[in-house]
Amino acid sequence: MSSLDPRLITKLLPPGCRTVYLAYSGGLDSHALLHLAAAIGDLRARLVAVYVNHGLQAAAADWGEHCRRQCLELGVAFRIVEVDAAARSGEGPEAAAREARYRALRQLLQVDDVLLLAQHRDDQMETLLLQLFRGAGLAGLAGMPASAAFGCGLMLRPFLDISRKDILDYALANNLRWVEDPSNQSNDFDRNFLRNQIVPLLKQRWPGLDKTVARSAAHCGEASRLLDDWADRVLEELVDAEQAGICLAGLSELTEEQCSVVLRRWLVGFGLKPPSAAIIKALAAQVSAGPGKASPPQIHIQGCRILGYRQKLFCIPAAALSKFTGDLLWPKPDARLDLANGYCLRRIEALSGIGKDYWDRAEVSVKARAGGEKLKLPGRAGHHYLKKLYQEAGIPPWEREQRPLVYLDGRLAAIAGLWVAEWAWAAEAACYRVVWQSEAGLGDAHHK
Incomplete structure (x- = not known):
């Protein structure tokens, strides 16, 4: 009796899931998973097989056509997604192809959608061994989870406790037809070298190696989750909820x-890959220097910069550090004004802020900070230099150069997203507020 049963899939599917995508290469593993999933009557109508064409093999188009025919026979919807899998500087071809594939699949998923992957127990063993050889920490040695958040949806690996042999037996018993990628025989790739040369030798001595290594991965995964839970509780105490700076x-x-x-958990929370030991060591040096003694760090990591301000560390996307240098007119009908530094302004209706009458009568312009500007705030005596207000409010120095100033008929009326001048202020009336945010629309940039 085959160990491959539809319940491997159904027990993992969350209630109420919508579209179920399946990463389908046409190879043995993914074809067995597709065949098994298509046998589940109430799943087939929601199932979409996705072939990702990396363009790295001359036969890729033919494999895509093979996948299309197999899906037609099984009555399963089919999609082809083209990706650019060219490796970037410092990136290996295996990693580049994997990242391109996952990026394309991630973009498909909407809320409550699921992605099925056909990775199995032997894959888990290879992953753990590769991570061990690369000096990975506990999270890396946990290998691949059976279930994990993925984009807006969920990624599931129903075969993760199934051996490659069991999958082959199932495929032969059901007369399945699959494609063989000739690059799998090339030992130029680390995983292939391990699979073709090292693992067979190890299994001669330890036949149950895939089971025992997978069990070790499970133990590491459990320990890693416990550490993450503890770190999350600590971060709740140490991270500024508004600015995401860590104390x-x-x-x-x-x-x-x-x-x-x-620190590692904090950085991963920004969507970064787990940082190297060297990065963590450099950050830890800021901590060990003690309060008031740490110099602002200049650390670059995965397109972000680690910056220090007022005894906190901040992780800021490098693209979000561009100064605003424009001098723009805000067209009257437009509720949004795009800036040139990756941000935009939105005009929203409010019960307090800049009076609509002032706004509608005036020429509205948006300018960069020049230095020396003063502002009188509502209910506060005297005019104050903008520099002083920024310092009082704890606005980081890099953000002070990014936020634009709003003028009505050439007179400073507001600092986008922060303050409105007393002369332009109105309350309990029809008003506008100006919100400053990234072009992605993820909320006021001061609160990210």
């Missing part, structure tokens, strides 16, 4: 090992 004084109370765990 150096709080970190200094942790042990060196605890500090490393928390």
Whole structure:
């Protein structure tokens, strides 16, 4: 009796899931998964097989056509997605292809959608061994999870506790037809070298290696999740909810090992890959220097910069650090004004802010900070230099050069997203507020 049963899939599917995508290469593993999923009557109508064409093989188009025919026979919807899998500087071809594939698949998923992957127990063993050879930490040694968040949806691996042999037996018993990628025989790739040369030798001595290594991965995964839960609780105490800066004084109370765990978890929370030990060591140096002694770090990581301000560390996308240098007129009908530094302004209706009467009568312009500007705030005596207001409010220096100033008929009326001048202020009336945000529309940039 085959160990491949539809319940491998159904027990993982969350209730109420909508479209179920299946990453389908046409190879043995993914074809067996597709065949099994198509046998589930109430799933077939929601199932979409996706062939990702990396363009790296001359036969890729033919494989795509093979996949199309197989899906037609099984009565399953089919899609082809073309990707650019060219490796970037410092990136290996395997990693480049994987990232391109996952990026394309991630973009398909909407809320409540699911992606099925056919990785199995032997793949898990290879992944853990590769991570071990690369000096990975606990999270890397946990291997691949059976279930994980993915884009807006969920990624599931129903075969993760199934051996490659069991999948082959199922395919032969059901007369399945699949394609063989000749590049799988090339030992130029690390995983292929491990699979073709090393693992067979290891299995001669330890036949159940795939089971025992997978069990170790499960133990590491459990320990990693416990550490993550602990780090998340610590981060709730140490991270400024508005600005996402992490407190150096709080970190200094942790042990060196605890500090490393928390810093790594903090950075992963920005969508970054787990940082190297060198990055964590450089950040830990800021902590060990003690409050008031750490110099602002200049650390670059995966397109972001780590910046220090007022005894906090901030992780800022490098693209979000561009100064605003424009001098723009805001067209009257437009509720949104795009800036040239990756941000935009939105005019929203409110019960307090700039009076609509002022706005509608005036020429509205948006300018960069020149220095020396003063502002009188509502209910506060005297005019104050903008520099002083920024300092009082704890606005980081890099953000002060990004936020534009709003003028009505050439007179400073507001600092986008922060303050409105007393002369332009109105309350309990028809008003506008000006919100400053990234072009992606993820909320006021000060609160990210």
